[in-house]
Amino acid sequence: MTVPLIxxxxxxxxxxxxxxxxxxxxxxxxxxxxxLIGPNGAGKSTFFKMLTGQLKPTSGVVLVRGVDVTDxxxxxxxxxGVGIKTQVPSVFDGLxxxxxxxxxxxxxxxxxxxxxxVETMLERVGLSAIASRVVGQLAHxxxxxxxxxxxxxxxxxxxxxxxxxxxxxxxxxxxTVELVRDINKTKALIVVEHDMQFIRMIASKVTVFxxxxxxxxxxxxxxxxxxxxxxxxxxxxxxx
Amino acid sequence: xxxxxxxxxxxxxxxxVGIAVLFLTxxxxxxxxxxxxxxxxxxxxxxxxxxxxxxxxxxxxxxxSAFFGLGAYTYAIAMINIGESTAxxxxxxxxxAAFAALLGYFMFYGRISDVYLGVIxxxxxxxxxxxxxxxxxxxxxxxxxxxxxFNGIPGIPSLNVPFFKDWQIDLEGMFYLSTASLILTYFxxxxxxxxxxxxxxxxxxxxxxxxxxxxxxxxAYKLATFTIGAALAxxxxxxxxxxxxxxxxxIFGLAQSAQIIIWVIVGGRGTLIGPILGCVGIQWLTAAxxxxxxxxxxxxxxxxGNVPLILGAILIAFxxxxxxxxxxxxxxxxxxxxxxxxxxxx
Numbered sequence: 001m002t003v004p005l006i007x008x009x010x011x012x013x014x015x016x017x018x019x020x021x022x023x024x025x026x027x028x029x030x031x032x033x034x035x036l037i038g039p040n041g042a043g044k045s046t047f048f049k050m051l052t053g054q055l056k057p058t059s060g061v062v063l064v065r066g067v068d069v070t071d072x073x074x075x076x077x078x079x080x081g082v083g084i085k086t087q088v089p090s091v092f093d094g095l096x097x098x099x100x101x102x103x104x105x106x107x108x109x110x111x112x113x114x115x116x117x118v119e120t121m122l123e124r125v126g127l128s129a130i131a132s133r134v135v136g137q138l139a140h141x142x143x144x145x146x147x148x149x150x151x152x153x154x155x156x157x158x159x160x161x162x163x164x165x166x167x168x169x170x171x172x173x174x175x176t177v178e179l180v181r182d183i184n185k186t187k188a189l190i191v192v193e194h195d196m197q198f199i200r201m202i203a204s205k206v207t208v209f210x211x212x213x214x215x216x217x218x219x220x221x222x223x224x225x226x227x228x229x230x231x232x233x234x235x236x237x238x239x240x
Numbered sequence: 241x242x243x244x245x246x247x248x249x250x251x252x253x254x255x256x257v258g259i260a261v262l263f264l265t266x267x268x269x270x271x272x273x274x275x276x277x278x279x280x281x282x283x284x285x286x287x288x289x290x291x292x293x294x295x296x297x298x299x300x301x302x303x304x305s306a307f308f309g310l311g312a313y314t315y316a317i318a319m320i321n322i323g324e325s326t327a328x329x330x331x332x333x334x335x336x337a338a339f340a341a342l343l344g345y346f347m348f349y350g351r352i353s354d355v356y357l358g359v360i361x362x363x364x365x366x367x368x369x370x371x372x373x374x375x376x377x378x379x380x381x382x383x384x385x386x387x388x389x390f391n392g393i394p395g396i397p398s399l400n401v402p403f404f405k406d407w408q409i410d411l412e413g414m415f416y417l418s419t420a421s422l423i424l425t426y427f428x429x430x431x432x433x434x435x436x437x438x439x440x441x442x443x444x445x446x447x448x449x450x451x452x453x454x455x456x457x458x459x460a461y462k463l464a465t466f467t468i469g470a471a472l473a474x475x476x477x478x479x480x481x482x483x484x485x486x487x488x489x490x491i492f493g494l495a496q497s498a499q500i501i502i503w504v505i506v507g508g509r510g511t512l513i514g515p516i517l518g519c520v521g522i523q524w525l526t527a528a529x530x531x532x533x534x535x536x537x538x539x540x541x542x543x544x545g546n547v548p549l550i551l552g553a554i555l556i557a558f559x560x561x562x563x564x565x566x567x568x569x570x571x572x573x574x575x576x577x578x579x580x581x582x583x584x585x586x
Contacts, residue, residue: 052453054449054453073452073457074453075451075452075453075454075455075456075457075458078452078453078455083453083454084453090447090449090453091447091450092443092446092447093446094442094445095442095446099439099443102439103439103440103443103451106436106440107454107455110436132243150450154454154455
């Protein structure tokens with residue numbers, strides 16, 4: 001049996017009296033793409049934070065290729081090939097776009113090799129024209145692309161995307177879809193997204209979170225037509 | 241003109257000014273002026289140590305005078321015991337660095353937040369002040385060096401050429417050594433900041449969570465930065481103990497700690513040349529104000545001679561009106577006028 005890229009067993013997170021995530025058993029293979037959906041407060045972002053070591057779970061374990069990383073520091077998990085693009089772009093605001101990508105690249109490459117990798121990534125995420133601008137002065141959408149570039153520059157095996165299409169124009173959303181498909185050729189992805197059109201364009205399999213637990217896990221079309229999912233989450237969107 | 245050319249031009253300018261100061265000052269001024277300028281140079285090395293830790297590493301340290309004082313005391317005690325300055329000089333760098341490494345380990349790996357970091361470093365400084373201050377009795381000695389409590393340690397033998405005990409460095413020699421140290425520290429830190437390590441600590445200052453999610457361990461980088469800064473401050477302390485042949489606990493005092501922070505705020509965080517200018521400018525101003533107010537002065541003369549009051553006013557004015565400090569503000573004007581902004585350091 002092949003070892004999954006990432007796996008959680010009985011994962012739970014309690015904040016005081018609130019059980020934000022409960023008993024999540026989740027498995028993702030190499031180069032697999034999964035979407036996470038669920039209403040606000042369903043525990044998706046908390047789940048991401050536990051996968052990346054930003055929060056220590058109060059119960060259960062997280063395994064990366066079979067290695068227990070439940071108590072590992074975020075930088076150790078990152079070095080095992082897990083990258084995350086957060087919901088609010090987390091970038092180096094005081095540095096230029098090029099310096100942002102360089103910092104991400106420099107952990108893997110040295111000297112001229114790093115410079116080349118930065119220029120290639122600038123092209124790939126379409127930021128070459130604004131490479132010398134300070135990131136803090138860019139528009140929200142552009143900062144999203146900077147963060148995507150930063151995450152991809154570390155060459156992770158698993159990319160976590162927390163609402164990648166939020167705040168993007170229709171055209172940018174289409175570009176993001178293309179990029180996600182492109183990334184998925186070589187890497188696994190978990191994407192949290194509310195935009196169902198976006199999900200239909202990228203995903204085949206969807207995991208539904210509700211009240212901190214996994215409600216359902218199935219193909220996107222099955223999920224879209226499930227009366228249970230409709231009830232907890234899609235109802236208002238499908239009607240709209 | 242692009243950023244790289246400006247950078248090279250800036251470096252060349254600093255080198256020319258530095259070499260000019262080094263060779264022209266002894267020819268232009270008397271020994272007493274030279275002595276004053278020597279202490280400015282030593283304090284500027286101290287200012288650079290905080291410029292690195294706070295300005296680039298983002299670690300607000302109120303305890304830079306602790307490392308400075310430790311360097312001075314280490315040199316004094318080791319020198320009185322050993323009598324040849326090679327080992328005391330090295331110890332004056334290593335002991336503060338080791339102390340900072342130990343303190344930093346508990347602070348950074350213990351996940352102490354920024355504000356508490358400031359509180360802890362300040363407290364450590366005051367503990368050192370009080371401890372050394374209360375060692376006046378003859379029972380407090382390390383080898384043949386009496387600690388002297390609030391009286392300090394007088395008559396510290398001066399540095400000699402490494403391994404040549406009889407070739408002592410005189411007052412003019414101290415000027416050359418201090419100025420050359422400042423120039424080398426400046427260029428050394430520029431090289432450090434241009435390296436992978438330097439660029440990473442700036443990234444961590446900007447967003448340590450993001451750096452962590454990219455696989456960097458901010459704790460290790462902060463600890464290294466803190467330790468390097470303490471080593472530099474210790475070296476400055478060693479030079480200072482040489483300059484006056486004397487060291488006392490006031491070196492650990494609140495006034496000294498606060499001054500270093502004011503130099504960096506006035507000159508500008510995130511630059512190296514700013515804290516040097518802030519340090520020299522404020523020390524010059526302090527000396528000038530003090531000289532203009534002889535004891536017994538009244539009215540405006542007394543007010544202008546009240547150095548802490550004037551320094552406090554300068555600090556408040558800068559925090560409110562020029563929060564980025566002199567050099568970044570002037571640099572900002574230039575880039576608004578001539579080129580798009582970049583994140584390059586100056």
